[in-house]
Amino acid sequence: MSRPLVPLLFGASRCNGYIRLRPFSTTRVRTDAAREAEKAALADEQARIYAQFRPVVDAFDAPIDMAVAYGSGVVKQANKTGPPPLTDFIIATPSARAFHATNLRQHPSHYPLYARLIGPSALAWMTDKLGAGLWYVTMVKFGDLEVKYGILSTATLTRDLKHWETLYVAGRLHKPVLTLQVDPSLADPLAANNRAALSLALLNLPEQFTELELWEKVAGISYSGDPRMSVPGAENPDKVRNIVRGPGVLGAFRGLYAPHVAGAGLRWADQQRPGEPEEPEEAKQAGEAEGLEWRGAGERALAQPSSPEHAGSLLAALPLRLRQRLAAHFRPTVAAALLSRQVAAERREIRERRAAAKAAKGSRALYDDAEFWQRVAAQDGFVEVVNNEVRHIIKRPALAQSVKGLVTAGFSKSVVYSLAKFKKWLAGRKKK
Structure with missing residues (x-):
């Protein structure tokens, strides 16, 4: 049984026919009746959206470890008009070959002709080795x-x-x-x-910022190097803002983080700093469960x-691959040490700490050194x-995956899908 990870939009799972909920109190003072009414409304909405999209997952005979629905077809965006969009899914499978072998038999029409001819082994290789590691099927009916x-x-x-190898799927799950x-084994990687994402967002924010600014930084990470954001018709330039300001999304971000x-x-x-008088006891208890007591509409x-x-x-706290790249950039070099006594001293100190850590069977890598990051x-x-x-x-995986998507979808579907995206972009431009 998969456990819920986030209220409302992330982690709905069934338990004896009901949707399991996390606590989600968001105000300091609320009557029990109001709490129960809100909880019932939330449960009804969760049940509705779960019942709408779960049959898609049940339609696959292939093995699945995780399935999520995302995008504007699921998480409503602000200023969203026009016809209903495609519903986007990501499906993780323990074996790409086993998935394609089963899916080719069950849903052959989901694949272009060449994909049906080359078979599951070649499809699995293309899935894992090209682009960001996904095979996309588009414009199919369930x-x-x-x-x-x-x-x-x-x-x-x-x-x-x-490790943020491509940030393609990881960024969508921010x-x-x-x-x-979701398989329970994925709970720790999802939390990491x-x-x-929260650490990177905070690095990009000043000492004070609004809650909405925080979520915009988080939501914008996966778009920061995506070449589609600079191509007319590929993505709405206001997409990040619209995501964060969509109905119900603020509460979902709060639960997720x-x-x-x-x-x-x-x-x-506006809370007291260390050494100042403490808040009233009831105020502390209200925010104790979640670390912060969420209030307002994001402007606080x-x-x-x-x-x-x-x-x-x-x-x-950043992922290993990113820390390795940063350590290579900021590591004191031999050439700099020849020109600067301070750099030379830093190099000696780092070598001594790493030697001491090695002797103590601790971390030996520069990218694990807390003093280095300070x-x-x-x-x-x-x-x-x-x-x-x-x-x-x-940048590179996103670009390669976009090209790969044109191949995996087939020529005719790619043309129709691209035209639909361009029409959405034009509609967004006309509103400005």
Whole structure:
């Protein structure tokens, strides 16, 4: 049984015919009757959207470890008009070959002719080795729903969640989605992915910022290096803003990141600082469960420490691949050590700490050194270096996957799908 990860939009799972819910209180004072009414309304909405999209997953005989529905067809965006969009799904499978072998027999029409001819082994190789590791099928019908679904191996998904190898699927899961099925083994990688996203967002924010600004930074990570954002007709330039301001999405972001905000050094800007008088006991209890007591419509100001120690801890919480790239950029070089006594001293100190860690059978890598990241955080312009590395991770796989998608969908479907995206872009331009 998969456990729920986020209320409302992320992690709906059935238990004896009901949707299991997490606590979701969002105001300081609320009557029991109001709480129960809101809980009942939330349960009804969860049940409705789950019942609408779960049959798509049930329609597959192929093995599935995780299935999520995402995009504007599931998570409603602000300023969204026009015909209903395709419903997007991501499906993780323990074996891409086994999935394609079964799916070719069950749903052969989902594949273009050449894909049916080359067989499951070749399809599995193309799935895993090209682009961002997905095979996309578009414009297929499941009942009344028109669907686009991407297939990837669970191993590919896990690597992206933990290490941000491409940030293609990991970036989509930074935002609220509807979880229809998830294997318990993916719970820790999913949580690690969200902790890293929160850390990167905070690095890009000042000491004080609004809650909506925080979620916009989180939601914008996966688009930061995506070439589609700069191609007319590929994506709406206001997409990030519209995602965060969609109906019900604010509560979903709060639930998704509630387990991580307490450990990120966040507080409300109007709360007392250390040494000031404490809040009333009832106020503390109201926010105790989730680390922060969520109130308002996202306009309330949050605050974080402005010290290099705090920024260094955020850098140290980034995924391994990104830390390795940053360590290579900021590591003191031999050439710099010849010109600067300070750099030479830093190189000696780093070597000594790594030798001591090796002797103690501890971490020997520079990218695990907390003091190193504090020094990086004290340098001017380090955030832009971080962002450049994130864009570099995203750009090539996103471009390759876009080209791959044209091949996997087949020529005619690709043309129709691209024209539909261009019409959506034109509609968005006319509103401005």
